Amino acid sequence: MNNNLLLEKQLCFRLYSLNKLMCRLYVPVLKELALTYPQYLVMMVLWQYKAGISVKDLGEKLDLDSGTLSPLLKRMEKQMLIKRERDSTDERVVLIKLTQKGVELQKSAEHIPEEMFAVTGLSPDKLQELNLTLDQLMDNLGG
Structure with missing residues (x-):
């Protein structure tokens, strides 16, 4: 068998497995x-864009299509974390804004990045290096 076809040699599989693992590690933290x-x-995007962001721009930032994003936003609206409004200058544009509950949730989430960083076992320098390498990989792949 060609050694290049071993599963453990595939970058795509490493990234896939790492993504699944990271998401599983977030579950108990986010459950709170x-x-x-x-x-x-x-929520992280909306905490950054306090005045709101269009659904289109949110989808681009998160690399999510409207078929995935719309049901997600509907659930968040039911949880009273966000509200959807038509843009007053262009009614075709739907803006997503935080509710007061969504704004207040930020304080409860401030510990998450540090907590998740701690489980990586990486130094801050190694994490920065990894982020730069992954950014370069995304740029190389056209992402």
């Missing part, structure tokens, strides 16, 4: 906030 991992990603 009643968030799923995709909802947490949406």
Whole structure:
């Protein structure tokens, strides 16, 4: 058998496995906030864009299509974390904004990045190096 076809030699499989593992590690931490991992990603974007962001721009930032994003946002709206509004200057544009509950949730989430970093066992320098390497890989692949 060609050695190049071994599963453990595949970068794509390493990235896939790592992604699954990281998501599993987030589950108990996010459960305290009643968030799923995709909802947490949406909240992080919204905490950054306090004035709101269009659904289109949110989808681009998270690399999610509208078929995935719409049901996610509906669930978050039912949880009263976000609200959807039409843009006053262009009614075709739907803006996503945090509710007061969504704003207040940020304080409860502030420990998460540090807690998740701690489980990696990496030094801050190694983590920065890894992030730069992954950014370069995404750029190389056209992402």
